[in-house]
Amino acid sequence: MEITITSNYEEMSKVSAQIIAEEIQRKHDLVLGLATGDTPIGTYQELVKIHKEEGLDFSKVKSFNLDEYLGLAPLHKNSYNYFMWENLFKHININPENVYIPQGNIKDPEQFCAWYEAQIKEAGGIDLQVLGIGRDGHIAFNEPGSSFASRTRIKALYKQTIEDNARFFDKMEDVPRFAITIGIGTIMEAKKILLIANGKNKAAVCAQFIEGPVTSQITATALQLHSYVNIVLDKDAASKLERTEYYDWVRDNKHSVQKEIGR
Ligand code: F6R
Secondary structure, eight states: EEEEEEEEEHHHHHHHHHHHHHHHHTTTTEEEEOSSSTTTTHHHHHHHHHHHHOOOOTTTTTEEESSETTTOOSSSSTSSHHHHHHHHHGSSOOOGGGEEEEOOOOOOOHHHHHHHHHHHOOOOOOSSSOOOTTTTOOOTTTTTOTTTOSSSEEEEOOOHHHHHHHHHHHGGGGGGGGEEOOOHHHTTTTTTEEEOOOGGGGGHHHHHHHOOOOBBTGGGGGGGSSSEEEEEEETTTTTTTTOOOHHHHHTTHHHHHHHHHOO
Protein backbone atom coordinates (compact mmCIF):
# COMPACT_ATOMS: atom_id res chain seq x y z
CA MET A 1 0.00 0.00 0.00
CA GLU A 2 1.37 3.40 -0.93
CA ILE A 3 0.35 6.09 1.55
CA THR A 4 0.38 9.76 0.68
CA ILE A 5 -0.23 12.25 3.46
CA THR A 6 -1.30 15.64 2.19
CA SER A 7 -1.57 18.88 4.12
CA ASN A 8 -5.32 19.42 3.70
CA TYR A 9 -8.55 18.45 1.90
CA GLU A 10 -7.69 20.56 -1.17
CA GLU A 11 -4.34 18.86 -1.65
CA MET A 12 -5.88 15.41 -1.04
CA SER A 13 -8.44 16.21 -3.74
CA LYS A 14 -5.80 17.42 -6.22
CA VAL A 15 -3.48 14.45 -5.68
CA SER A 16 -6.30 11.91 -6.01
CA ALA A 17 -7.77 13.61 -9.11
CA GLN A 18 -4.32 13.56 -10.69
CA ILE A 19 -4.02 9.81 -10.08
CA ILE A 20 -7.41 9.23 -11.75
CA ALA A 21 -6.59 11.58 -14.65
CA GLU A 22 -3.30 9.79 -15.33
CA GLU A 23 -5.09 6.43 -15.49
CA ILE A 24 -7.62 7.84 -17.98
CA GLN A 25 -4.82 9.33 -20.08
CA ARG A 26 -3.06 5.96 -20.08
CA LYS A 27 -6.23 4.01 -20.98
CA HIS A 28 -8.95 6.04 -22.66
CA ASP A 29 -11.59 3.35 -22.12
CA LEU A 30 -10.79 2.98 -18.44
CA VAL A 31 -13.34 1.15 -16.29
CA LEU A 32 -13.64 3.38 -13.27
CA GLY A 33 -15.26 2.42 -9.98
CA LEU A 34 -16.68 5.47 -8.21
CA ALA A 35 -17.72 6.40 -4.67
CA THR A 36 -20.10 9.01 -3.31
CA GLY A 37 -20.10 10.89 0.02
CA ASP A 38 -18.40 14.05 1.25
CA THR A 39 -14.85 12.81 0.73
CA PRO A 40 -14.70 12.61 -3.10
CA ILE A 41 -16.55 15.90 -3.81
CA GLY A 42 -13.27 17.84 -4.05
CA THR A 43 -11.70 15.10 -6.18
CA TYR A 44 -14.62 15.29 -8.60
CA GLN A 45 -14.36 19.10 -8.72
CA GLU A 46 -10.68 18.74 -9.63
CA LEU A 47 -11.50 16.20 -12.33
CA VAL A 48 -14.06 18.60 -13.80
CA LYS A 49 -11.36 21.30 -13.80
CA ILE A 50 -8.87 19.01 -15.56
CA HIS A 51 -11.58 18.13 -18.09
CA LYS A 52 -12.43 21.78 -18.77
CA GLU A 53 -8.91 23.23 -18.69
CA GLU A 54 -6.82 20.38 -20.07
CA GLY A 55 -9.39 18.45 -22.09
CA LEU A 56 -9.36 15.24 -20.05
CA ASP A 57 -11.57 13.00 -22.18
CA PHE A 58 -14.20 10.83 -20.49
CA SER A 59 -16.02 9.87 -23.69
CA LYS A 60 -14.83 6.25 -23.62
CA VAL A 61 -14.67 5.84 -19.84
CA LYS A 62 -17.10 3.36 -18.28
CA SER A 63 -18.08 3.98 -14.65
CA PHE A 64 -19.57 1.72 -12.00
CA ASN A 65 -20.74 3.18 -8.71
CA LEU A 66 -20.20 1.30 -5.49
CA ASP A 67 -23.64 1.52 -3.99
CA GLU A 68 -27.11 3.03 -3.71
CA TYR A 69 -29.70 3.29 -0.94
CA LEU A 70 -32.36 0.62 -1.28
CA GLY A 71 -35.76 2.16 -1.95
CA LEU A 72 -34.63 5.54 -3.32
CA ALA A 73 -35.60 6.39 -6.90
CA PRO A 74 -32.71 7.54 -9.13
CA LEU A 75 -34.00 11.14 -9.16
CA HIS A 76 -34.46 11.40 -5.38
CA LYS A 77 -32.27 14.25 -4.14
CA ASN A 78 -30.54 11.97 -1.63
CA SER A 79 -29.88 9.16 -4.09
CA TYR A 80 -26.32 8.42 -5.10
CA ASN A 81 -27.44 8.58 -8.72
CA TYR A 82 -28.46 12.23 -8.17
CA PHE A 83 -25.21 12.91 -6.32
CA MET A 84 -23.08 11.57 -9.16
CA TRP A 85 -24.84 13.59 -11.86
CA GLU A 86 -24.74 16.78 -9.78
CA ASN A 87 -21.13 16.45 -8.66
CA LEU A 88 -19.46 14.91 -11.69
CA PHE A 89 -21.27 13.47 -14.67
CA LYS A 90 -23.19 16.54 -15.85
CA HIS A 91 -19.93 18.54 -15.94
CA ILE A 92 -17.86 16.12 -18.07
CA ASN A 93 -18.25 14.38 -21.43
CA ILE A 94 -19.05 10.90 -20.14
CA ASN A 95 -21.49 8.93 -22.30
CA PRO A 96 -24.64 8.31 -20.16
CA GLU A 97 -24.77 4.81 -21.65
CA ASN A 98 -21.44 4.09 -19.97
CA VAL A 99 -22.67 5.07 -16.50
CA TYR A 100 -23.71 2.25 -14.16
CA ILE A 101 -25.21 3.00 -10.74
CA PRO A 102 -27.20 0.48 -8.71
CA GLN A 103 -30.91 1.30 -8.99
CA GLY A 104 -32.36 1.73 -5.51
CA ASN A 105 -36.02 1.27 -6.44
CA ILE A 106 -35.59 -1.76 -8.67
CA LYS A 107 -38.40 -4.37 -8.44
CA ASP A 108 -36.14 -7.38 -8.07
CA PRO A 109 -32.97 -6.20 -6.28
CA GLU A 110 -31.42 -9.65 -6.06
CA GLN A 111 -31.66 -10.21 -9.78
CA PHE A 112 -30.33 -6.69 -10.28
CA CYS A 113 -27.26 -7.44 -8.12
CA ALA A 114 -26.39 -10.47 -10.27
CA TRP A 115 -26.89 -8.35 -13.40
CA TYR A 116 -24.60 -5.60 -12.01
CA GLU A 117 -21.82 -8.10 -11.31
CA ALA A 118 -22.22 -9.46 -14.84
CA GLN A 119 -21.93 -5.94 -16.31
CA ILE A 120 -18.66 -5.36 -14.43
CA LYS A 121 -17.31 -8.67 -15.78
CA GLU A 122 -18.46 -7.89 -19.31
CA ALA A 123 -16.67 -4.52 -19.13
CA GLY A 124 -13.46 -6.43 -18.40
CA GLY A 125 -13.44 -5.70 -14.66
CA ILE A 126 -12.72 -2.47 -12.84
CA ASP A 127 -9.37 -0.89 -13.73
CA LEU A 128 -9.32 1.71 -10.97
CA GLN A 129 -11.63 1.63 -7.96
CA VAL A 130 -12.07 4.87 -6.00
CA LEU A 131 -13.09 4.37 -2.36
CA GLY A 132 -13.93 6.42 0.70
CA ILE A 133 -14.11 4.85 4.15
CA GLY A 134 -16.81 4.90 6.82
CA ARG A 135 -16.03 5.46 10.51
CA ASP A 136 -16.80 1.78 11.13
CA GLY A 137 -14.24 0.80 8.49
CA HIS A 138 -16.69 0.05 5.69
CA ILE A 139 -15.70 0.35 2.04
CA ALA A 140 -18.72 0.67 -0.22
CA PHE A 141 -21.43 -0.44 2.26
CA ASN A 142 -19.61 -3.55 3.40
CA GLU A 143 -20.40 -3.17 7.05
CA PRO A 144 -18.58 -4.96 9.92
CA GLY A 145 -18.68 -8.72 9.48
CA SER A 146 -19.07 -8.64 5.69
CA SER A 147 -17.37 -11.57 4.04
CA PHE A 148 -14.18 -10.79 2.15
CA ALA A 149 -15.66 -12.97 -0.61
CA SER A 150 -18.92 -10.98 -0.81
CA ARG A 151 -20.35 -9.82 -4.14
CA THR A 152 -22.98 -7.21 -5.03
CA ARG A 153 -25.93 -7.66 -2.69
CA ILE A 154 -28.30 -5.97 -0.27
CA LYS A 155 -26.71 -5.00 3.01
CA ALA A 156 -28.28 -3.76 6.26
CA LEU A 157 -26.53 -0.55 7.31
CA TYR A 158 -24.74 -0.35 10.65
CA LYS A 159 -26.17 2.01 13.31
CA GLN A 160 -23.18 4.40 13.09
CA THR A 161 -23.52 4.55 9.29
CA ILE A 162 -27.24 5.37 9.56
CA GLU A 163 -26.40 8.13 12.05
CA ASP A 164 -23.65 9.50 9.78
CA ASN A 165 -25.99 9.45 6.76
CA ALA A 166 -28.75 11.22 8.69
CA ARG A 167 -27.18 14.63 7.99
CA PHE A 168 -28.54 14.48 4.44
CA PHE A 169 -32.16 13.67 5.41
CA ASP A 170 -34.88 15.82 7.01
CA LYS A 171 -35.99 13.18 9.50
CA MET A 172 -34.23 10.22 11.10
CA GLU A 173 -37.10 7.95 9.93
CA ASP A 174 -36.29 8.85 6.32
CA VAL A 175 -32.70 7.55 6.48
CA PRO A 176 -32.51 4.27 4.54
CA ARG A 177 -31.64 1.14 6.55
CA PHE A 178 -30.49 -0.92 3.58
CA ALA A 179 -28.30 -0.42 0.54
CA ILE A 180 -27.34 -2.24 -2.63
CA THR A 181 -23.56 -2.49 -2.49
CA ILE A 182 -20.81 -4.18 -4.42
CA GLY A 183 -18.93 -6.71 -2.29
CA ILE A 184 -15.44 -6.91 -0.86
CA GLY A 185 -14.78 -9.73 -3.34
CA THR A 186 -15.86 -7.42 -6.17
CA ILE A 187 -13.62 -4.58 -4.92
CA MET A 188 -10.63 -6.90 -4.50
CA GLU A 189 -10.84 -7.85 -8.19
CA ALA A 190 -10.22 -4.24 -9.26
CA LYS A 191 -6.78 -3.92 -10.83
CA LYS A 192 -5.92 -0.79 -8.86
CA ILE A 193 -7.45 0.87 -5.82
CA LEU A 194 -7.42 4.47 -4.68
CA LEU A 195 -8.78 5.16 -1.19
CA ILE A 196 -9.16 8.72 0.02
CA ALA A 197 -10.00 10.01 3.51
CA ASN A 198 -9.96 13.31 5.32
CA GLY A 199 -10.82 14.76 8.70
CA LYS A 200 -10.12 13.94 12.33
CA ASN A 201 -13.21 11.72 12.55
CA LYS A 202 -11.49 9.28 10.16
CA ALA A 203 -8.14 9.23 12.02
CA ALA A 204 -8.90 6.22 14.25
CA VAL A 205 -10.28 4.06 11.45
CA CYS A 206 -7.41 4.98 9.11
CA ALA A 207 -4.87 3.85 11.72
CA GLN A 208 -6.85 0.63 12.24
CA PHE A 209 -7.18 -0.30 8.60
CA ILE A 210 -3.63 0.63 7.55
CA GLU A 211 -1.65 -0.53 10.57
CA GLY A 212 -4.00 -2.93 12.36
CA PRO A 213 -4.71 -6.61 11.83
CA VAL A 214 -6.84 -7.87 8.95
CA THR A 215 -10.40 -8.48 10.14
CA SER A 216 -13.85 -8.58 8.62
CA GLN A 217 -14.93 -6.33 11.52
CA ILE A 218 -13.11 -3.48 9.70
CA THR A 219 -13.72 -4.44 6.10
CA ALA A 220 -11.21 -1.91 4.69
CA THR A 221 -8.44 -4.06 6.18
CA ALA A 222 -9.07 -6.45 3.25
CA LEU A 223 -7.14 -3.91 1.17
CA GLN A 224 -3.95 -5.07 2.91
CA LEU A 225 -4.36 -8.21 0.79
CA HIS A 226 -4.55 -6.29 -2.51
CA SER A 227 -1.38 -5.81 -4.53
CA TYR A 228 -1.98 -2.23 -5.76
CA VAL A 229 -3.50 0.26 -3.34
CA ASN A 230 -2.94 4.00 -3.24
CA ILE A 231 -4.14 5.72 -0.08
CA VAL A 232 -4.35 9.52 -0.07
CA LEU A 233 -5.11 11.14 3.28
CA ASP A 234 -5.15 14.65 4.61
CA LYS A 235 -3.05 15.22 7.71
CA ASP A 236 -6.04 15.01 10.08
CA ALA A 237 -7.04 11.55 8.82
CA ALA A 238 -3.38 10.49 9.08
CA SER A 239 -2.93 11.90 12.59
CA LYS A 240 -3.18 8.55 14.41
CA LEU A 241 -0.82 6.61 12.11
CA GLU A 242 2.40 5.48 13.74
CA ARG A 243 4.71 5.08 10.75
CA THR A 244 4.15 8.39 8.96
CA GLU A 245 7.89 9.15 8.71
CA TYR A 246 8.41 5.90 6.82
CA TYR A 247 5.46 6.52 4.49
CA ASP A 248 6.72 10.03 3.72
CA TRP A 249 10.26 8.77 3.11
CA VAL A 250 9.06 6.05 0.71
CA ARG A 251 7.00 8.56 -1.23
CA ASP A 252 9.73 11.19 -1.41
CA ASN A 253 12.32 8.63 -2.45
CA LYS A 254 10.12 6.58 -4.78
CA HIS A 255 11.94 7.73 -7.88
CA SER A 256 15.42 7.07 -6.50
CA VAL A 257 14.29 3.63 -5.31
CA GLN A 258 12.91 2.86 -8.78
CA LYS A 259 16.23 4.03 -10.31
CA GLU A 260 18.18 1.88 -7.87
CA ILE A 261 16.31 -1.25 -8.96
CA GLY A 262 16.47 -0.25 -12.63
CA ARG A 263 12.76 0.52 -13.27
C1 F6R B 1 -20.18 5.81 -0.78
C2 F6R B 1 -19.59 4.72 -0.02
C3 F6R B 1 -19.21 4.86 1.40
C4 F6R B 1 -18.49 6.18 1.71
C5 F6R B 1 -18.19 6.28 3.20
C6 F6R B 1 -17.56 7.60 3.58
O1 F6R B 1 -20.43 5.45 -2.10
O2 F6R B 1 -19.46 3.66 -0.56
O3 F6R B 1 -18.36 3.78 1.75
O4 F6R B 1 -17.31 6.26 0.97
O5 F6R B 1 -19.36 6.10 3.94
O6 F6R B 1 -18.48 8.63 3.36
P1 F6R B 1 -18.05 10.17 3.51
O7 F6R B 1 -17.11 10.42 2.37
O8 F6R B 1 -19.33 10.93 3.37
O9 F6R B 1 -17.39 10.30 4.83
